[in-house]
Amino acid sequence: MTGTTPRTDLRIGVDVGGTNTDAVVLDGSSAPLARAKVATTANVNGGIGAALEAVLAAPGVAAERVGHVMIGTTHATNALLERSNLVRVAALRVGAPASNAVRPMYGWPASLRTAVSAHSAIVRGGLELDGSDSTPFDTDAVARFCAEAARSGAEAVAVSSVFAPVSPRHEELALATVRRELGDIPVSLSHQVGSLGLLERENATILNAALGRVAVHVIRAIEEALREQGLDHAVPYFAQNDGTLMSLESTERTPVLTIGSGPANSLRGAAYLTGVSDALVADVGGTSTDIGALAQSFPRESAFGVEIGGVATNFRMPDLVSIAIGGGTTVAGSPGGVTVGPRSVGYELGEKALVFGGPTATLSDAAVAAGRATIGDRAPAPSTHPLLAAALKVCDQRIADAVDRIKVTRGDLPLIAVGGGSVLVPEGLPGVTTVIRPDHYDVANAIGAAIGTVSGNVDRVFSVGSRESDRARVLDEARGAAVESAIAAGAAPDSVEIIEIDEIPLSYLREPAVRVRVKAAGPLSRM
Amino acid sequence: MLLDVNNLPDYARGAAILGAGGGGSTQVGLLAALQAVEELGPVEVIPVDAVPDDELVLPVAGLGSPDITLEKIGNPEQGRWLRAMIERETGRPVHAMMASEVGGNNALLPVMWAAHAGLPLVDADGMGRAYPEMQMISMHLAGIPATPTALVDERGHSMMFRDMDAHWLERVARAVAVAFGGFACTSDHILTGAQARTATVLGSVSKAIRIGEVISSARHDRIGGVLRHLDGRVLINGKVSDVYRRTVDGFVRGSVLIDGIREDKGRLVRVEIQNENLVVMEDGEILASVPDIITLLDAQTSDVIFTELLRYGQRVSLLVLPSPDIWRSPRGLELVGPRAFGYDFDYEPIGSTGGTTAAEETR
Numbered sequence: 001m002t003g004t005t006p007r008t009d010l011r012i013g014v015d016v017g018g019t020n021t022d023a024v025v026l027d028g029s030s031a032p033l034a035r036a037k038v039a040t041t042a043n044v045n046g047g048i049g050a051a052l053e054a055v056l057a058a059p060g061v062a063a064e065r066v067g068h069v070m071i072g073t074t075h076a077t078n079a080l081l082e083r084s085n086l087v088r089v090a091a092l093r094v095g096a097p098a099s100n101a102v103r104p105m106y107g108w109p110a111s112l113r114t115a116v117s118a119h120s121a122i123v124r125g126g127l128e129l130d131g132s133d134s135t136p137f138d139t140d141a142v143a144r145f146c147a148e149a150a151r152s153g154a155e156a157v158a159v160s161s162v163f164a165p166v167s168p169r170h171e172e173l174a175l176a177t178v179r180r181e182l183g184d185i186p187v188s189l190s191h192q193v194g195s196l197g198l199l200e201r202e203n204a205t206i207l208n209a210a211l212g213r214v215a216v217h218v219i220r221a222i223e224e225a226l227r228e229q230g231l232d233h234a235v236p237y238f239a240q241n242d243g244t245l246m247s248l249e250s251t252e253r254t255p256v257l258t259i260g261s262g263p264a265n266s267l268r269g270a271a272y273l274t275g276v277s278d279a280l281v282a283d284v285g286g287t288s289t290d291i292g293a294l295a296q297s298f299p300r301e302s303a304f305g306v307e308i309g310g311v312a313t314n315f316r317m318p319d320l321v322s323i324a325i326g327g328g329t330t331v332a333g334s335p336g337g338v339t340v341g342p343r344s345v346g347y348e349l350g351e352k353a354l355v356f357g358g359p360t361a362t363l364s365d366a367a368v369a370a371g372r373a374t375i376g377d378r379a380p381a382p383s384t385h386p387l388l389a390a391a392l393k394v395c396d397q398r399i400a401d402a403v404d405r406i407k408v409t410r411g412d413l414p415l416i417a418v419g420g421g422s423v424l425v426p427e428g429l430p431g432v433t434t435v436i437r438p439d440h441y442d443v444a445n446a447i448g449a450a451i452g453t454v455s456g457n458v459d460r461v462f463s464v465g466s467r468e469s470d471r472a473r474v475l476d477e478a479r480g481a482a483v484e485s486a487i488a489a490g491a492a493p494d495s496v497e498i499i500e501i502d503e504i505p506l507s508y509l510r511e512p513a514v515r516v517r518v519k520a521a522g523p524l525s526r527m
Numbered sequence: 528m529l530l531d532v533n534n535l536p537d538y539a540r541g542a543a544i545l546g547a548g549g550g551g552s553t554q555v556g557l558l559a560a561l562q563a564v565e566e567l568g569p570v571e572v573i574p575v576d577a578v579p580d581d582e583l584v585l586p587v588a589g590l591g592s593p594d595i596t597l598e599k600i601g602n603p604e605q606g607r608w609l610r611a612m613i614e615r616e617t618g619r620p621v622h623a624m625m626a627s628e629v630g631g632n633n634a635l636l637p638v639m640w641a642a643h644a645g646l647p648l649v650d651a652d653g654m655g656r657a658y659p660e661m662q663m664i665s666m667h668l669a670g671i672p673a674t675p676t677a678l679v680d681e682r683g684h685s686m687m688f689r690d691m692d693a694h695w696l697e698r699v700a701r702a703v704a705v706a707f708g709g710f711a712c713t714s715d716h717i718l719t720g721a722q723a724r725t726a727t728v729l730g731s732v733s734k735a736i737r738i739g740e741v742i743s744s745a746r747h748d749r750i751g752g753v754l755r756h757l758d759g760r761v762l763i764n765g766k767v768s769d770v771y772r773r774t775v776d777g778f779v780r781g782s783v784l785i786d787g788i789r790e791d792k793g794r795l796v797r798v799e800i801q802n803e804n805l806v807v808m809e810d811g812e813i814l815a816s817v818p819d820i821i822t823l824l825d826a827q828t829s830d831v832i833f834t835e836l837l838r839y840g841q842r843v844s845l846l847v848l849p850s851p852d853i854w855r856s857p858r859g860l861e862l863v864g865p866r867a868f869g870y871d872f873d874y875e876p877i878g879s880t881g882g883t884t885a886a887e888e889t890r
Contacts, residue, residue: 095598098599098681099601101600101602102555102559102562103562106558107558126598126599128708128709129709196597199555300840404789405826504835
């Protein structure tokens with residue numbers, strides 16, 4: 001960026017949640033320089049603007065010292081769940097006849113398909129595993145698809161070709177034809193969105209195209225909020241689902257990757273606040289608790305692709321066990337037969353809970369009665385204590401079970417408790433060496449966004465010979481490509497590290513082939 | 528009986544369990560089968576007895592790497608092409624199709640092909656589970672010739688193999704499938720209605736549907752339901768603590784370690800893999816082995832974890848179901864017993880070794 005002062009040593013992290021928007025300012029030390037919690041507003045920039053304004057008003061925080069603003073949002077998730085503000089997409093699959101068996105968007109929830117689908121077609125083309133043509137690319141068929149797409153009123157195009165992760169050749173040919181026929185209509189290409197698995201990648205690509213308007217809307221709102229707060233010199237980034245950051249340009253191209261950034265951020269924030277790189281993390285909110293695991297300061301990923309809005313994708317999200325336990329979780333029944341949740345008073349905790357003079361017994365009340373927390377303005381009546389004690393016992397057991405389910409190593413690990421409801425996490429959990437309760441635990445999310453690194457991913461199929469040296473060569477090549485892509489995304493070249501390598505041999509092929517997934521990540525380079 | 532949009536998801540669940548970790552994920556095959564019956568109507572499933580003595584049953588399967596089918600999800604017309612090739616070759620009418628392999632995705636592809644070929648499926652298969660090689664099939668055991676065999680890729684490139692035994696067919700047909708891009712559809716070990724009554728594993732389709740129904744109708748204790756229904760055992764509940772995989776001659780070999788949790792805490796069990804889960808060992812002792820059906824289920828969802836999806840940290844239940852009787856005979860074991868996969872020990876049917884029975888499990 002030009003026009004910056006030499007000292008842009010601060011970064012701001014913003015987490016836009018369903019209830020609150022949190023912001024923190026970090027200066028490189030482990031404690032935030034300033035922090036704020038404001039109500040999330042319906043218009044995008046309202047809550048973000050207020051949160052930025054609040055942290056910028058703190059002593060020692062000068063807007064001109066802020067170099068980066070990192071934002072974690074749930075706008076894309078909500079748009080898909082609510083089917084709101086979605087773009088109508090024409091989906092093109094380049095892969096006939098090898099991939100005719102299931103048509104695009106088959107099996108989607110009807111309401112989402114109706115909201116998104118303008119037109120779809122499967123045309124000849126696509127590759128083999130080795131990158132050669134499976135069938136020749138059919139330019140005329142793509143031109144006919146474009147004519148149909150225009151007639152159907154499609155506002156964006158999603159292109160997925162067979163074995164695009166091996167080579168994007170046919171997607172690029174399709175893009176050229178779409179540009180010629182339909183001008184500058186937004187186009188999503190599957191190789192930029194997902195990995196192997198045609199249908200899941202195609203689904204993610206179509207959802208990505210459908211989110212185009214939401215992405216532009218959020219990006220413009222954030223640019224405006226930054227301008228209003230005197231932060232137009234700061235470089236904004238969005239948090240993505242693997243716990244790393246992407247630029248506004250990347251976000252505009254692949255908004256679907258912002259989905260699921262919340263849990264990743266809280267895990268990363270927990271690592272930062274404690275300096276512990278391998279640990280379990282419990283993020284306790286008002287309604288639910290997510291328990292995940294950190295390996296080398298990054299969230300351990302789930303082995304399965306996740307569903308987004310009822311659609312199968314091959315996105316890798318943090319491996320989480322979620323339970324309906326939170327500060328607002330309601331308690332009912334009798335000491336002998338207590339019912340804990342799953343209902344929660346949620347954001348109304350301050351009016352409904354006993355400790356705030358309300359009528360509803362909650363787990364927050366149970367924590368206060370047991371002396372684990374000091375919130376609210378009064379103690380729960382002694383008559384409620386047996387019920388609350390029984391509820392807390394159930395709560396402790398559920399957390400212990402969830403911790404046991406997420407643990408994968410035989411050795412014991414520390415557990416980091418973050419989130420507004422983290423007082424519920426008991427000491428002395430089996431398999432846990434110690435429970436760490438960092439300061440600023442309730443803004444771990446925003447901190448996780450603020451410290452985000454940038455990453456580069458490679459997920460490709462390589463042919464390997466039978467010699468061990470071939471395997472080494474392939475792994476080197478994949479590592480190099482991942483590092484290069486992290487640097488291209490803005491990482492400081494000398495500090496990029498390989499944080500994950502996954503090697504999966506493909507079966508039943510006489511010439512050995514291996515699928516290699518490598519992730520490299522590093523801190524942003526200095527401006 | 529019909530396979531339609533209502534029971535196909537159950538059929539797919541059951542087929543996944545019978546896959547013993549192999550046979551490839553049923554996810555895409557299920558979508559393909561659903562779309563086919565939605566467009567063309569349900570596929571009829573007929574008993575083997577309903578096939579006239581001298582009309583043909585066409586065993587069909589995908590041959591090649593399941594990983595390829597992640598991208599090349601298939602061309603429904605392949606079923607029609609296979610039928611036409613065999614009718615032209617033999618001069619005899621095809622009465623029905625049959626899944627060569629009821630385990631994994633090869634249970635689902637035949638539904639799509641049968642719908643497009645306008646044929647019923649017989650309620651039988653050639654394995655009662657999944658196996659990695661073409662000669663590991665009941666028709667081979669029964670002396671049915673492997674050829675003529677039709678092979679067709681998704682473009683319609685086709686090959687007819689003649690005068691080969693099952694071992695040569697495995698060798699040559701697989702090489703052709705690789706040349707076609709890693710995957711092709713095949714119809715081999717073709718048999719008549721009369722032969723099918725004794726040379727197949729009977730009732731496979733209805734068994735898979737029943738397993739799926741048991742799981743999807745159970746509110747809780749889904750695995751217990753399967754155990755009661757199929758006389759199976761849970762060998763351990765635990766977490767995957769290590770996965771080791773490599774490719775040898777085109778086959779994925781490896782092992783997975785499962786670390787016990789809860790009542791199994793302190794136990795460590797190893798599963799040996801060659802595409803399918805083959806052997807379960809604990810402290811040097813064999814707990815179960817092929818041909819019994821060894822399947823890893825996600826502890827929470829009861830979904831099958833196929834070998835290619837195994838990953839460090841998964842919470843699993845290790846389930847063993849008894850092999851179809853046909854493979855427990857001396858000749859059956861010669862073909863698919865532990866020694867056929869290079870292990871130096873004899874098969875012990877489950878029941879004679881450890882593990883929790885259904886009665887204990889649900890106590």
